[in-house]
Amino acid sequence: MFDSVSLYRKMLTCRRVEEAIAGLWQEGLISGEMHLGIGEEGINAGVLDHLGDGDAVALDHRGTAGMLLRGVEAAAIIKECMGLEDGLCGGMGGHMHLFSKDHLAASSGIVGSAGPTACGFALAAQHLRPKKVAVAFFGEGAMNQGMLMESLNLAAAWDLPVLFVCRDNGTAITTSSPAVTGGSLEERARGLGVSGKNISGVDVEVVWHEAAVMLDRARSGKGPSFLRTTCLRPQGHFLGDPLIRMVHKPVAEMKPRTGPLVSAAMSSGGASIAQRLAAITKIMAMIGRTARTQLGSAHDPVLQMRKKLKITADDLAGLEEEVELTVKDALEQALQSLPAGGEEATK
Amino acid sequence: MFDSVSLYRKMLTCRRVEEAIAGLWQEGLISGEMHLGIGEEGINAGVLDHLGDGDAVALDHRGTAGMLLRGVEAAAIIKECMGLEDGLCGGMGGHMHLFSKDHLAASSGIVGSAGPTACGFALAAQHLRPKKVAVAFFGEGAMNQGMLMESLNLAAAWDLPVLFVCRDNGTAITTSSPAVTGGSLEERARGLGVSGKNISGVDVEVVWHEAAVMLDRARSGKGPSFLRTTCLRPQGHFLGDPLIRMVHKPVAEMKPRTGPLVSAAMSSGGASIAQRLAAITKIMAMIGRTARTQLGSAHDPVLQMRKKLKITADDLAGLEEEVELTVKDALEQALQSLPAGGEEATK
Amino acid sequence: MREMTFSQAIEDALTQAMKEDQRVVVFGEDVHALRMNLYTRFGEKRVRPAPISESAFLGTAVGAAMAGLRPFVELILIDFLAVAADAIINQAAKVEAFSGGRWKVPMVVRAGCGGGYGDGGQHEQSLWGWIAHIPGLKVVVPSTPADAGGLLLAAIADESPVFFLEPKLLTDDLLEVLGSGGRTTVTYDIPTGGRSGPVPERWEPLALGRAAVRREGTDITIAGAGIAIHRATEAADLLSGEGISASVIDLRSIAPLDRDAVLKDVESTGRLLVVDDDYRDFGLTGELAAAVLESGLPARFARIAVEGTIPFDPKREQKVLPNVERIYEAARRLMER
């Protein structure tokens, strides 16, 4: 049964935890890259709401929310992102390599590898945990990676209980995915023996119902399905995405790049003027696409769900405060766990 | 223009050269594995008849006929199969690694790699040889290999002038391909952005016309196509295929295997009787499939073309004698090239 | 003691493992034919034919191992690892480290390795040094039927990803298909020592990472694995005819590597000759050289390994693979230094 309040709480928790992580990253308490799932809460929560003990999930580089939704403590995740010894993985993995054996939840920073891993989880379920399933999460860019395509076919051939969830934001880092992707993703999946659907990921209820059907199929031995869900990701590919920076701080971020770009456009030796113009136009389109990717209320799965909630303003405020408190608490735990002088770790 | 006599000559030459190679292999003058293309002459000749200077071809483990049809000397190929210093590749490659730079023709023993290689040939054509094309040959089993699927998509995304030719004999070594392949191959190709057709490879004329259209598309910048062609391969996967041996010499070849098999079926510990029976049934089906794969006249592209030739019996006899002589000559050259004591090479 | 061929030992040990542990599942291309007996006995669910999708099924093995199975993957030839290396080096090898030691990947990849039967440079590689370079992976290479069965059980029981590499010249079933194909007109230089031999009544796992001294000598230590052991033993026979006494150390496991066993022997001989069917550079020969230098032992050193892509021509192939003559010559030269 779809429980809108519970779903809203889950999505909001993901949002707040990821915001907290973004803050820590901005402060320099997390080193390296940081890929978050802000904007795709409807997909993550709508699918993972159906999972229980013994079910498994394979995540990609954007796995924070998935881990949370499977029940991993927020503090353990935050600490892991900070590389602390008492983080989820003892600080060895970091945000791209979150693992929880108890939850049968794994991640990987190699694009496409969630597919084979989920097949493995599903194979183990076939043998050891009848009616249990595995879910793979990945982006639309990953659909061009051979191992993922192979895994769709393998799941079909072996009737594995896998749900393949493609989070389609139309972009892989800076590349417009339609520009480098032939055919359609549903047709591709079907050509690999896995039938699927294409839905918007903004409305968690739609995702929830579709995932319910597909996971039921898997649980009853009817094999894999493919769910393509669309979403917007306002933060760009990762925190500090240069494209986002160019859009939001054009003077500071664009200026140093403009000189070389203009000289590249003008200098002798190279393509024809027409080809150079075409190239510049595409660069501008790429930046423009980024600029237009504002979550806004209409594309924000959390706000959309909030609007539809059938609870009193008081209850809502209570729920939201609870979430804030939980996240604040997790954050504090993480900060307390910092070794003395730990703030300097990455400085 | 479709020239049936010329096509027949080409196909017959392939057949005779491969038979000669089979003879040498049987004699022990060729070591290791040997994959031939007997039964698929209609596909190879029908497609490659359209290629000229500057066109390129990427072959798989079954590349002998492809090399011949691109114009490589039969003697050079035979010598290469024998590992002789004056073979096509100086004896370094062997039958799975035939290369002719002049013909832009390459092969590889790794299943699926013809796809990316052909894309590379096609990319070079786009830059250096306008209107030239590249052809990739591979089996239906290869369609489950990630790199091949990736290459279909890449060809679509980059509009590369490639023709992907899938020779579908329904089997990959001993595995029934439909049993491990989801969806349909044409749908799969389409889902990767490459539209295609499914035709029988027995009638070279059909192959020829279909390939003409697809190659024209490629030459005129309209991108890649996918041609699935069916065929039968009476020799099994490779020379000395154990399945073929079991079928043709059941007593000698089956007997040593039967003991262990019966004891496996009967011994305690293992699957249920039903599951064991299912397994045995599948093994029998596999052997049965092999037994039924007789070329016969109806499935033999060479005989089919021969029947339809509109030339006099005399001319036909003349042509056939010519082919025999050419092949005999190539064989003799190869044998003469054997170093003294060379017959002992692999003994 | 029973007597078995190398292939029989492997299948027998695998049968025992499958009987004793329901979690052991076998998959890979053509396993219904390659493992016809197991397929019949355990059914398709436990012996499952796969599409030609090495990345998918090796990656599946990783997930399956993490979720409680003990996958035994038939990769057929180690050369094919290249199409699926990510599943091994970026996933299988790293899960234990990434998870802070909390999650392990107990899987086995079995593959034929090595040449000597004229199959060309894309089908005859050994690549154990390539695998062992990556932390988190184990690699064993048996040279006798008894070791094959024992190491196989140990590989299945191990909590890490283990490669079980079978020198094809020793493996009658693979060699029959890839080399002779039912012909009596070809013969290959098959070492008699490893093709068949005594095996225990019941298989017990052999500890991984323990070398075996196959022959004790006083003048020179010859170390290697797989086929090289048989070639070295033959060469040692020849050398003893000239009054040179050679030890032969069968590493059996490339990773973990029993450096101590080698060093102990070199301590008394003062000379080390490493024989390797894998590529020479950045491989096993260098790793043992480093072990010697790090130990501070004074030792003369030489190595014989594969120095380029293996030629198809069987005559040249014989020359580039470590053979008895090369070992013998190198050992003699080393004695003179």
Add this chain to the structure above:
Amino acid sequence: MREMTFSQAIEDALTQAMKEDQRVVVFGEDVHALRMNLYTRFGEKRVRPAPISESAFLGTAVGAAMAGLRPFVELILIDFLAVAADAIINQAAKVEAFSGGRWKVPMVVRAGCGGGYGDGGQHEQSLWGWIAHIPGLKVVVPSTPADAGGLLLAAIADESPVFFLEPKLLTDDLLEVLGSGGRTTVTYDIPTGGRSGPVPERWEPLALGRAAVRREGTDITIAGAGIAIHRATEAADLLSGEGISASVIDLRSIAPLDRDAVLKDVESTGRLLVVDDDYRDFGLTGELAAAVLESGLPARFARIAVEGTIPFDPKREQKVLPNVERIYEAARRLMER
């Protein structure tokens, strides 16, 4: 002499190569952004963004090189080679040998390598020993802007497949994106020596396989490549404060490997310390050990390399990567032996 950063040198040399030779084409993921200037100047046909299909586009590079282009592939990070290893080890590396020397594969794969900025063990590998194990491949690792440009031109001009590996800590553009992301709140331990420096007015190819002596010493030879050179130089400064005189040899190319340069120096110092950002076992450190032993030079030897999966936690990461302190300590210990 001009002054450039490491990244500028690379882009500048690449621009020169593309201007002078129409056959040079660039492709890979996100190249329109990564190489925005080249994309603008040369247009999409010569700088082409690719799908996330490394197997396809590396394999495409092989075919394109065979058919007359000079592909320059941006793999971004060397870790991703694992998903496409076949294109390199079974195809690119073998075409020349298989064709009897008749056909070559002149292609370059550029990729960032190494860690030190907290990206975890799947994105910070160096893997040059893994690549160099396979005959037919070349690998260069520059440590200064001048070398970066010169080696890049040489790589493009070479007839073999060459890997051009860029230590990410030196590469301002990659590090800016992967490490800081526009933040001023993080800093990484970036060696000052390599990040920017003088470069020639016009790029000339630097011969592949020639090491450079960065510092001459008499007591101990420290050899390595990339970041390790800068760490070693710093350590050598410290050592000289204690009266220990260390040479620093920048290999620049892992394959071909300039064994002679190392041996020549070891001949006078009698001590070799190899510093390697790649994994320790079956890698560069062992290969140089073998070279020493084969040469018969008496030498004390030690090595510092990465011994396991690189931890994410930046503090532990610093410890497992070869750092100044480890080099300094190892050199001192070696002096005592």
